[in-house]
Amino acid sequence: MRTKITLLVNGARREVQTDPERPLLEVLREDLQLTGTKYGCGEGQCRACTVLLDGKAVTSCMTPVRTAAGKQITTIEGLAQNGKLHRVQEAFQEAEAMQCGYCVPGMVLTTAGLLKNTPRPTEAQIVAALNGNLCRCCGYPSIVAAVRLAAREQSNG
Amino acid sequence: MAEWGDFEPERYELREPAPYRFEADRREFLALAGGGLLLFTTGASGQRPGGQGEADLSARLHMAADGTITVFTSKVEVGQGSRTQLTQAAAEELGISPEKIRLVMADTDLVPDDGGTAGSRTTPSTVPAVRRAAAAAKKILAATAANPKATMDQLRGAIPSDVVVKPAGDWQHLGKTLPKVDSRAIVTGAHKYPADITRPGMLYGKVLRAPVYNAKLEELDKAAASKLAGVVIVHDGEFAGCTAPTSWEAKKGIEALAAGAKYSRKPHVSSKKLFEHLKATARTGSAAGRGSGPERTKGDASAAMASAANTLKASFEVAYVQHAPMEPRAAVAEWEGDKLTVWTGTQMPHRVRQQLAEAFRVPQEKVRVMVPDTGGGFGGKHTGETAIEAARLAKAAGKPVSLRWTRAEEFAWAYFRPAGLFEIQAGFDGNGKLTAWDYTNYNAGGAGLDTPYAVANSRIRFLYTDSPLREGSYRGIAATANNFARELFMDELAEAAKMDPLRFRLLNLDNPRLRAVLESAAERFRFAERWKSRKAGTGVGIACGTEKGSYIACCAEVGIREGEIEVREVTQVFECGAIQNPRNLRAQVDGCLIQGLGAALWEEAIFEDGKLMNGRFASYRVPRMSDVPKLDTHLLDRRDLTSAGAGETPIIAIAPAVAAAVHHAGYARVRSMPVRLAGA
Known part of the structure; x- marks a missing residue:
């Protein structure tokens, strides 16, 4: 059942021996110890498990690991560069867009994916992009504020 | 309030038998027969049993x-901001920078028992x-600054009873926003939640669940599962x-086990028949037994009702809802001989330690429970079932x-928020003043049972039922349901x-703090x-x-389009005495309100024939970003008053405000939560 799969995670080549049907989420967490990516529902309904696949936000719980082979995978651990936070991470910290924080990696990566294609999103575009990401602490107002802040910093910088 | 007697109106604690009765193995059985192992001592050194006791320095x-x-504290961080707030509290009295302070939370080997994280305590x-x-320590530090050993020696004493803390007017750290102390770890994914804990050689576990409620595992054919490589x-x-x-x-492995499992079943009430069932099984009078709610009376409610100029009667229903924290229950268990260590997301670390000790027949000193800052609780993680399950699997593996x-x-x-049925009758005079109040709550719980409105004659009851x-x-x-x-x-009545x-509320309301938030909103x-x-x-x-x-009032505007209720605008005013961390408080107050919208409008456990029909985010609708109304939150800072907890009360007014707005929009009176639309 197990086969060798080569993944490109946060810029590094990682080889895993795994059932190819296994969700990428589990491989990241259990085989590669990248536990920043969170399980929330296992069926793509909460997006806590969001990662970037070739720059696009996807739910890693719904992504069989075989389909991620050869693509650039970015997890929350790979967003900061040399200790310097990504502007979206900075904005979430600055706006304190977190309570328990469990949804934050998924929120941050979804936002990073949004800003890549839509650098100056409208309020409606922000809500449309993040409406699938659940936060049970319901800290949505500060999350929207963080996304706006990140977009502003991006267009200034 | 002596008449409440044995009844605890603040909480609705789940008191249930141990989730599992594990078989004792032969060696344990002999020890049990010898009578030695069932003695549990309470509390390790430096700890006081029984909750809110004051530990020595x-x-x-x-x-x-x-x-x-x-x-050190047994309190946990589940998103409500206690880690940051307690850091501020210590910094305040020590007169040092918060960066110099580290908090060890909820590690039963190291912390005093401050009770669980519950009840806004x-x-x-x-x-x-x-x-x-911290204030006592500051005195000692000032006197022994040059000699850390002397400091620790003196810290090893009781906290003097006459120690004085700073008045709110002198606060340097409290009263101001301190950014969340671990925010960098959260945004980088470095923060380890209970589900993220890994240990050398660690395996992953799964538990076989019954297909329906009220089912008992009778037979288990393990043949297919035992053929799977690596599965224990x-x-x-x-x-x-x-x-x-x-x-x-x-x-x-579990799928293979499930295929070979046979269960016996008992009937289970469906959610369609729920409220009839609650009423039929209500425990009243002397036969009530465990936890029979009190009947609290003032004046003579029945005489006042009989002579009232006007009377009105109605009944209300509140559905079961789930907490659904983003991080589901998780535990990592590790045995070294008969010593057990468990990392788990619970709001009750000491109680879970006790449950583990009982389940495995070891003294509490052999059990260490640690609670990494957890991905949400909302009152839903008071129990230790996951810890026990993980420990049982670890023992076998x-x-x-x-x-x-x-x-x-x-x-x-996981356990649900109780459903409730309410029967209310009131009498009022020609001026609209309440004269009689008769209130019965079936099953929902005692908090917030008493009315804040002034009425001379009342009978107020809370009745337990057989909750399905x-x-x-x-x-x-x-308090939300009441x-x-x-x-x-x-x-x-208005x-x-x-x-x-x-106007009707203000006419019947004396409480000045509640009036203040209501009038302001x-x-x-x-x-x-x-x-x-x-x-x-x-x-x-409007509702309050x-x-x-603490005190909350809410005004809401709803719009109704194609049978959907849209909450467009909300103003809320909240007061909890002196504010300790304004930004964190706002996050709690806004979060409560938005979370409360879910139960108000959509959330409801639907069950039929023993099966939960909507136990998925796809069918159990919770608030999303697009549901957030235009929000005006106003926090009253009362520096002259003691600070009260604020992580719960702001959830109680939104549902009635929204439901009232639905009626105002031309629909029938709302008498159920979640709100159902019906013609006027």
Whole structure:
């Protein structure tokens, strides 16, 4: 059942021996110890498990690991560069867009994916992009504020 | 309030028998027969059993050679901000920078027992305990600054009873926003939640769940599962589960076990028949037994009702809801001989330690429970079932085991917020003054049972019933249900008295703090005007309430389009005494309100024939970003008053405000939560 799969995670080549049907989420967490990516529902309904696949936000719980082979995978651990936070991470910290924080990696990566294609999103575009990401602490107002802040910093910088 | 007697109105704790009765192995059996192992001592050194006791200084505080202060508490961080707030509290009294302070939370080997994280008690109990300890320590530090050893020696004493903390007027750290202390770890994914803990050689576990409620595992054919490589099967009484090197393989193991499992079943009430069932099984009078609620009377309610100029009667229903925290229950368990260590997301670390000790027949000193800052609780993580399950699997596997409940397990097998049925009758005079109040709450719980409105004659009851679902605590638990029923009934009374809902409330309300938030919210929202100028398809509503020493009022505007209720605008005013961390408080107040919208509009456990029908985020609708209304949150800072907890009360007023607005928009009176639309 197990086969060798080569993944490109946060810029590094990682080889895993795994059932190819296994969700990428589990491989990241259990085989590669990248536990920043969170399980929330296992069926793509909460997006806590969001990662970037070739720059696009996807739910890693719904992504069989075989389909991620050869693509650039970015997890929350790979967003900061040399200790310097990504502007979206900075904005979430600055706006304190977190309570328990469990949804934050998924929120941050979804936002990073949004800003890549839509650098100056409208309020409606922000809500449309993040409406699938659940936060049970319901800290949505500060999350929207963080996304706006990140977009502003991006267009200034 | 002596008449409440043995009844505890603040909480609705789940008290249930141990989830599993594990078989004793032969060696354990002999020890049990010898009578030695069932003795449990309470509390390790430096700890006091039984909750809110004040520990001595060294149990609370430690100073390192570099001046770093470590503060110890059994409280947990589940997103409500206690780690940051307690850091501020210690910094305040020590007069040092918060960066110099480290908090060790909820590690039963190291911390004093401050009780669980529940009932909004951290602010009124633990913050003062930490402040007293820090203030006492500051005196010692000043006297022994040059000699850390002398400092620690002196810290090893009791906290003097006459220790004085700073008045709010002198606060340097409290009263101001301190950014969340671990925010960098959260945004980088470095923060380790219970589900993220890994141990060398760790395996992943899964537990076999019954297909329906009220089912008992009778037979288990393990043949197919035992053929799977790497899978270790555990079958002990009604407990069955497995471990494997990955969750994926453990899942395959459980699927194989499930195929070979046979259950006996007992009937289970469906949610369609729920409220009849609650009423039929209510325990009243002397036969009530365990936890029979009190009947609290004032004056003579029945005589006053009989002689009232006007009377009105209605009943209300509140559905079961799930907490559904983003992180489902999780635990990692590791045995070294008979010593057990468990990392788990619970709001009750000491109680879970006790449950583990009982389940495995070891003294509590052999059990260490640690609670990494957890991905949400909302009152839903008071129990230790996941810790016990992980420990049982780890014992069988001989290796550390991580057990993480799936979302489906969390929906079906975690406990629910109690459902409730309410029957209310009131009498009022020709001026609209309440004269009689008769209130019965079936099953929803005692918090917020008493009315904040002035009425001379009342009978107020809370009755336990046979709940078909496992139920327990929840953020603002019964206060939400009681305020929903009471506030909507106040609206019906206002209409009967031909008054607007605001004026009717103010006429019957003496409590100055509740009046203050109500008047402030009404003014900011321009409630009186907007209530008069009704627009088609649009309505406004108002509600207020007090619970656990804080006060909330809410005004809401809803629009109704194609049968969907859209909450467009909300003004809320909240007061909890002196504000300790403004930004964190705002996050709590806004979060409560938005979370409360879910239960108000959509959330409801639907079950049929023993099966939870909507135990998924796809079918159990919770608030999303697009549901957030235009929000005006106003926090009253009362520096002259003691700080009360604030993580619960702001959830209690939104549902009745929204429900009242739905009626104002031209629909029938709302008498159920979640709100159902019906023609006028």
